[in-house]
Amino acid sequence: MDLATLETPVPVVDLDIVEANLKRMQAYCDAHGIALRPHIKTHKIPRLALHQVELGARGITCQKLGEAEVMAAAGLDDILISYPLLGAGKAERLAALSRRVRMRVSVDNPVAVATAAEAARQGAEIGLLVEFDSGNGRTGVTSIDGVVELARRIRETPGLRYDGLMNYPVSPRTGEILRELLPRLKAEGLEPAIISGGGTPNAFRTHEMAPVTELRVGTYIYNDRMQVAAGHAGWEDCAFALHVTVISRPEPHRAIIDAGSKTFAADIMPAGPQEGHGYFPDYPGARLEKMSEEHGMVDLSGCDRKPEIGQRLRVIPNHVCPVSNLHDRIAVTRGGAFQEFWDVAARGRSQ
Incomplete structure (x- = not known):
């Protein structure tokens, strides 16, 4: 044909360009000691996610449980859901996933922590990242005290593992918040093992803006008019x-x-x-x-x-x-x- x-x-994808885009981002992360955890919400195709891991990605990011279920069924492991999950139905599905693959979830409120705890009771230990808002006005804890309080709650909850912090998009404001937040967390014995940042548009400036240890990017695999702009x-x-x-x-x-x-x-x-x-x-x-x-x-x-x-x-x-x-x-x-x-x-x- x-x-x-x-x-x-018909949507047409040039795999030669895809390969170049993937290698370029992986090379950037490797050069700056940042773990790459690509977001599959852009392509939603398991074979592309598997290839991202083959090229050196730590694991993958999904926005919803349904995406994670598809990826886990295809053999992907070490999955972060960068989205608060609430309720008994979500807890049951998260538990089923945690019994099969390593799972992390982001949270910004006690109800989401309780949902993850219920999932852990039914499944296996789940790692949590506390999301903080740096001005995007979406999800994310909006105060330093709120981040510390939520991190404490996670540490004290059986079945949950406090893994660190998450932010989107990474910006100079992210760095400002972390300069105030990290000493507070260290004093509490809550120093983050992971500081996860996201966003393709300024991805190659991540190391300049904030001490991010993990980068979540999705659009970079294909790019689009907004990324060109x-x-x-x-x-x-x-x-x-x-x-x-x-x-x-x-x-x-x-x-x-x-x-x-x-x-x-x-x-x-x-x-x-x-x-x-x-x-x-x-x-x-x-x-x-x-x-x-x-x-x-x-x-x-x-x-x-x-x-x-x-x-x-x-x-x-x-x-x-x-x-x-x-x-x-x-x-x-x-x-x-x-x-x-x-x-x-x-x-x-x-x-």
């Missing part, structure tokens, strides 16, 4: 593209492609919706200005030459992680030639 004959829309990658480092077809040219300045919101995620660029929902490498002046479910409306007014009906186009998504999650499988290439389809085994695993 030839790549040009694949029915569109952030300066982390160039267009040549983007491994994932959606191949689409022009199905209509109602007006000279407008094309309709066979892909809409069920193919692309709705993420917009930092500058706003005027930048559109993807980048066309062969038509950089084109703008995917709006979408319905199965239609993409492309403004061609910025293009000197314009694609015709029936022409296939490549589109690099703004944010690849949710786009990857929309598709059951990807087409993979090596040397520019189609190889096979790979199932996105953990797609839709949001519980």
Whole structure:
């Protein structure tokens, strides 16, 4: 089967670029004495996760239990769930995982600690990382005293192991907080064995910003338009593209492609919706200005030459992680030639 004959829309991943991206990040971590724990939420494919470990990653990061269950079934071990888990159902599933593989979970509140403790009672010892907020306004303890108190609680809870700290995204503020927090923890006998930081955009500056011992990054495997805008990658480092077809040219300045919101995620660029929902490498002046479910409306007014009906186009998504999650499988290439389809085994695993 030839790549040009694949029915569109289809996500296509260049494995040569993937390999270069993986090796580049592993080399950075090795050079700075940081353990790499890649986040599989971007690709959700066990064989890619296994390859990341083969290249030197310590283990993997998952955001949800469903992802971890898929990865564990494929033979992955040493899994961190970087997300608070709450309730009896989550405790039961976490317990089942802990009996099979080494598990860590991040927490930022006593209820999440209690859920992990219940899982440990049913399964095996579970390591916990206390997540602290450095200004992202998402999950994470927001005070130094709160971090110390939660770490104490973990240490005193049977079946749990206090392993250290977690933060996202790593920033200069992370370093400021740690300079105040680490002496407090050391005085309590709670010096962290792990300081886990995350975020692809500034990944190669991690060692400058904070004393992180472990790096959680996901998007780096594929890269996307946001990573290019952030300066982390160039267009040549983007491994994932959606191949689409022009199905209509109602007006000279407008094309309709066979892909809409069920193919692309709705993420917009930092500058706003005027930048559109993807980048066309062969038509950089084109703008995917709006979408319905199965239609993409492309403004061609910025293009000197314009694609015709029936022409296939490549589109690099703004944010690849949710786009990857929309598709059951990807087409993979090596040397520019189609190889096979790979199932996105953990797609839709949001519980």
